[in-house]
Amino acid sequence: MKTIFFNSNQVVTCRGSHSKKGSEMSDVGLVDNGSVVIEDGKIVWVGQTDDLESIFDMKNYNIIDCKGKIITPAYVDSHTHLVFGGNREDEYAMRLKGASYMEIMEMGGGINNTVRATRQESEDFLYEKALKRLDSFLRFGVTTVESKSGYGLDFDTEIKQLKVNKRIDENHIVDVVSTYMGAHSVPDEYKGKEDQYIDYMIDKVLPYVVSEELATFCDIFCEKNVFSIEQSRRLMLRAKEMGLGLKIHADEIYRLGGAELAAELEMKSADHLLKASDQGIKDMAKSGVVATLLPITAFSLKEEYARGRFIIDNGGAVAIATDYNPGSCHSHSIPLMIALSTIYMGLTIEEVLNALTINGAAALGLEKITGSIEKGKNGDILIHDCPNYKHISYNISVNTVEKVIKKGEIVYNRV
Ligand SMILES: [Zn+2]
The missing domain is CATH 3.20.20.140 (Metal-dependent hydrolases)
Incomplete structure (x- = not known):
């Protein structure tokens, strides 16, 4: 299974693969106009959508359009x-x-x-x-x-x-x-x-x-x-x-x-x-x-x-x-x-x-396996139906999650 989560407004990567302390917690590792590529359950690439086509042969991939939405790590x-x-x-x-x-x-x-x-x-x-x-x-x-x-x-x-x-x-x-x-x-x-x-x-x-x-x-x-x-x-x-x-x-x-x-x-x-x-x-x-x-x-x-x-x-x-x-x-x-x-x-x-x-x-000792969008990690991500990540708190007590992806597969879809 090879999927591209394509053309989101923002990818919030939370990258680092270690616990974030103090002022590090202010950095969410934002990628504007980003896409995420997941193969066989693992993240293989995250970056700007403009760079995608020169690296990947799109026709070999299942494409999930994320236009107007954002991607974060799963919780x-x-x-x-x-x-x-x-x-x-x-x-x-x-x-x-x-x-x-x-x-x-x-x-x-x-x-x-x-x-x-x-x-x-x-x-x-x-x-x-x-x-x-x-x-x-x-x-x-x-x-x-x-x-x-x-x-x-x-x-x-x-x-x-x-x-x-x-x-x-x-x-x-x-x-x-x-x-x-x-x-x-x-x-x-x-x-x-x-x-x-x-x-x-x-x-x-x-x-x-x-x-x-x-x-x-x-x-x-x-x-x-x-x-x-x-x-x-x-x-x-x-x-x-x-x-x-x-x-x-x-x-x-x-x-x-x-x-x-x-x-x-x-x-x-x-x-x-x-x-x-x-x-x-x-x-x-x-x-x-x-x-x-x-x-x-x-x-x-x-x-x-x-x-x-x-x-x-x-x-x-x-x-x-x-x-x-x-x-x-x-x-x-x-x-x-x-x-x-x-x-x-x-x-x-x-x-x-x-x-x-x-x-x-x-x-939980799993910081090398899940919890951020980085190459080599499990493809555990969320697609939120909102234009930027600030909406996740701005929508007070409202669930912004539209799709849940576990190891590269959509396991919940609200729409
Ligand atoms: Zn308790």
């Missing part, structure tokens, strides 16, 4: 909890009436509610539900998604979730990166014995996850009254020794020092960071940890937003992700996320585009 959503049982619409309705997340937890809601439902539902049922969710991610232009376990906590259910991750990756167009997050919450049977739960994950679960190749990353909810810095360090160090990449839910509700820990252990990403200290943010920038910000969660919980502007101004690399999950953020709306990132976190549209593409890929 990478590097933080989701998309495999889960049940739903929590009643809790959401209670929150709208003023109940706090903590009050809902005390009434048996929260993560425990989803844990019960996820334990009950079969692997096949969870798989079918997850496939449908991925269909919807795809329509927003997302062709790579990270998916965490953490709604089982016990051995069987955590493994069930990770197996679903593997199956959806194999059987859906969207690529799925699997993360083991048994340390999402303390299960009832280990309340007050958090250290023993960490031991159990290290001794029993991680070896199985690694030997069966069920996850690429290990993640932990490092938070007051959940897992401490020391417990997080212990689990993460062991996961690293066993070859897993590291992620952390850091400094979301309390300033515990998760950002500093992420820098110390040179984790791939630290996520949330609403309360991260100045020093932690600077340490992360120095260590090359991607700051993954999740503004729809802050919006949904009416929290203060993470300091995206401050992180970039201090040389950090920012990715943005949906945090799609059944509780605090039942949304995977990329357009809403773009609106919140620009208006409330102070990012420019250029920074948002890098955050959603190359930096999302970098947060």
Whole structure:
């Protein structure tokens, strides 16, 4: 299959093949009047349309006319909890009436509610539900998604979730990166014995996850009254020794020092960071940890937003992700996320585009494979029905994606 995505107004390449930090995030690698050539799933050329005919014999190619439109890399959503049982619409309705997340937890809601439902539902049922969710991610232009376990906590259910991750990756167009997050919450049977739960994950679960190749990353909810810095360090160090990449839910509700820990252990990403200290943010920038910000969660919980502007101004690399999950953020709306990132976190549209593409890929260790339009990378691109890239944020909370291309093939077409 050889295709030319021909004669667009602009190609936003986000080129660099590495995470973009600080002022680098202002550069989207723009090519005016550009075309993209994809052969056998890989990008072989990107440049100005005027140069195309002297290089390629057009009649040998399938031509997709992009006149009046723009091309960007496909989006990478590097933080989701998309495999889960049940739903929590009643809790959401209670929150709208003023109940706090903590009050809902005390009434048996929260993560425990989803844990019960996820334990009950079969692997096949969870798989079918997850496939449908991925269909919807795809329509927003997302062709790579990270998916965490953490709604089982016990051995069987955590493994069930990770197996679903593997199956959806194999059987859906969207690529799925699997993360083991048994340390999402303390299960009832280990309340007050958090250290023993960490031991159990290290001794029993991680070896199985690694030997069966069920996850690429290990993640932990490092938070007051959940897992401490020391417990997080212990689990993460062991996961690293066993070859897993590291992620952390850091400094979301309390300033515990998760950002500093992420820098110390040179984790791939630290996520949330609403309360991260100045020093932690600077340490992360120095260590090359991607700051993954999740503004729809802050919006949904009416929290203060993470300091995206401050992180970039201090040389950090920012990715943005949906945090799609059944509780605090039942949304995977990329357009809403773009609106919140620009208006409330102070990012420019250029920074948002890098955050959603190359930096999302970098947060998953995939920056050499996807996330930008460069020779040799996967042909994962989007065609937007707008005349220039600024329209992507100017159309507030509107999906501008018209076509989604995965490895060179059109896998979604709105028109
Ligand atoms: Zn999360």
